[in-house]
Amino acid sequence: MMAVSNLSSDVIPDSVMKANIAEIERVSLREVADVTDMAGLQGLRLKYLGRKGVVTALLREVSQQPPESRAQWGKSCNELKNRIETALEERSSVILASGASASLLKQAIDVTLPGRTLPRGGIHPIVKVSNEICTIFTSMGFSIADGPEVETDSYNFSSLNIPKDHSSRDMQDTFYVTDDVVLRTHTSPVQIRVMEGTNPPLRIISPGRVYRPDWDITHSPMFHQIEGFVVDIGVTFGDLKGVLLLFLQKIFGEDTILRFRPSFFPFTEPSAEVDIQCGICHGSGCRSCSHSGWLEILGCGMIDPAVFANVGYDYDKFSGFAFGVGVERVVMLKYGVSDIRHFFENDVRFLEQF
Numbered sequence: 001m002m003a004v005s006n007l008s009s010d011v012i013p014d015s016v017m018k019a020n021i022a023e024i025e026r027v028s029l030r031e032v033a034d035v036t037d038m039a040g041l042q043g044l045r046l047k048y049l050g051r052k053g054v055v056t057a058l059l060r061e062v063s064q065q066p067p068e069s070r071a072q073w074g075k076s077c078n079e080l081k082n083r084i085e086t087a088l089e090e091r092s093s094v095i096l097a098s099g100a101s102a103s104l105l106k107q108a109i110d111v112t113l114p115g116r117t118l119p120r121g122g123i124h125p126i127v128k129v130s131n132e133i134c135t136i137f138t139s140m141g142f143s144i145a146d147g148p149e150v151e152t153d154s155y156n157f158s159s160l161n162i163p164k165d166h167s168s169r170d171m172q173d174t175f176y177v178t179d180d181v182v183l184r185t186h187t188s189p190v191q192i193r194v195m196e197g198t199n200p201p202l203r204i205i206s207p208g209r210v211y212r213p214d215w216d217i218t219h220s221p222m223f224h225q226i227e228g229f230v231v232d233i234g235v236t237f238g239d240l241k242g243v244l245l246l247f248l249q250k251i252f253g254e255d256t257i258l259r260f261r262p263s264f265f266p267f268t269e270p271s272a273e274v275d276i277q278c279g280i281c282h283g284s285g286c287r288s289c290s291h292s293g294w295l296e297i298l299g300c301g302m303i304d305p306a307v308f309a310n311v312g313y314d315y316d317k318f319s320g321f322a323f324g325v326g327v328e329r330v331v332m333l334k335y336g337v338s339d340i341r342h343f344f345e346n347d348v349r350f351l352e353q354f
Contacts, residue, residue, distance in 0.1 A: 021080050024054060032087045038095055041088060048084050055081045125354040126224055126343055129251075129331045130207055133226055136250045140243065142203045142228065147190035149209055153180045155189035160267040161306040175211050175221075183211035186324060187227035188267065195311040200318050201232035207327070217339045224327035229303065231313070231320035237270070237302055240321035244274060244300060251330060252276060257283070259294065268301025268322055276333070295333055298325040 028048050035041050048054050058077045065073045123131075134144060147155075167173065175183040190206035206227040215221055230239065241260065249256045257277040265271045276297050278289035285291035300323035305315035328340050335354070337343075342350050 021058070021076050024048075024058075025080055025083060028054075028084050029087050032084070032091050035091060036095065038092070041092055041095065045088055049081060049088075055084065122352065122354060124343075124351065125331050125335065126327055128354065129334065130224060130226065130327045133247075133251065133325070133327065133330065134205060134207060136247055137205045137226075137228060140203075140246070142205045145190050145194050145204050145206045146208060147184075147187070147193050147206065149184055149211070150177060151182055151184040151189050153182065155192050156182050156184050156186075159192040159307070159310045160188055161304050161310070162266045173212060175213060185212055186210050187225045188322070188324065190227060191229050191322060192307075192311060195231065195308075195313065200313070200320075201230075202320070203230050204228065215341075217341065218332075220328065220340050220344060222344075223340070225324055226327060227322065227324050229320060229322035231303065231318055233318060235302075235319045235321060237321065240300055240302070240323070243321075244298070244323060248274075248276060248297065252279070252334065258297075263299060263301075265299060265301055267304050267307050269304045271299065271301030274298045274300060274323075279333075297329060297333065298323055300324070 028044070031044055032041070035044060046053060050056065055077060058080070059074070062070050062074045062077070138144065174185055177183065187206045187208045187210060190208075191204070194202065194204055194206075208225065209222055210225045211222050212219070213221055228243075230243070245258060248258055259275050259277075260272040261275065263271045263273040274297050275294035277283045278286060278293055278295055280286050281289065281293060283293035285293045289295050300321065303320040303322050308315035308318060308320075328343060331337060331343070332340065
């Protein structure tokens, strides 16, 4: 094959030109057919069709040829250029298709493999039981009310008939924000807020977070409580017992046995603690119930006339009862959890059991 660098030395005879073009075509098409990647293909494009390429050099020789040969020379060079361009485009399509196929093979999915399921979250046991409790009481005609978790001394203590010297006001029993502002120690302040703005009859429950500086297997500095109260004409302690019996049998089972023990709360009079019979020993006494046969579940009582006076209710006309249940306590008894701290450690092994 005549070297390209020698093309411009003399006028090339037609026979030599044709032989030279034929040889360039043969070599270029073979190189294009053998290339396997886009980088190599681009190199061949520059080699033959680039500004300093072989075919470009041939085209520059047109002006050096005799007038009668120029047309044929230019035609032959352009035909060579077109055949090389066509070969390059066809090879490019083949290389791209081959690369796409290889990529698809690498990404192929074996549809015979079992599927990979993503882990699903669940409802936290405290939320689950709290919702269950609310459902039970709303089915009995109770409405749900809410209130702030940062409370004034008046709503959290004074209006609930809790005197200034009461032990619950001590620093070791209450989180104080200021001297007159606390993190609420119970959801009972909602009772005052509702009664201040609403006339009887009332049937209200108030679920929410409460705060006390305790931390052991049965106490947490933040826990959940549901306050409930009823105010109407002629409400009796018997009504209170009937509501709580229905609630506890719904939450723990129809065979649940409960008892009322006299107690004292500043905002109820008379007051009582409610126990349920231990479901493990059925009252005979075991380690779970400290060998008493009973498990404490909630506190309750008839609303003290002093509380009615604080909200402007006529305590000679109206009567009512109130109760407060710790949600964590219910969950622990319902599912046999021995340490309240498990609920707040976010251990998936514990939570996925629910």
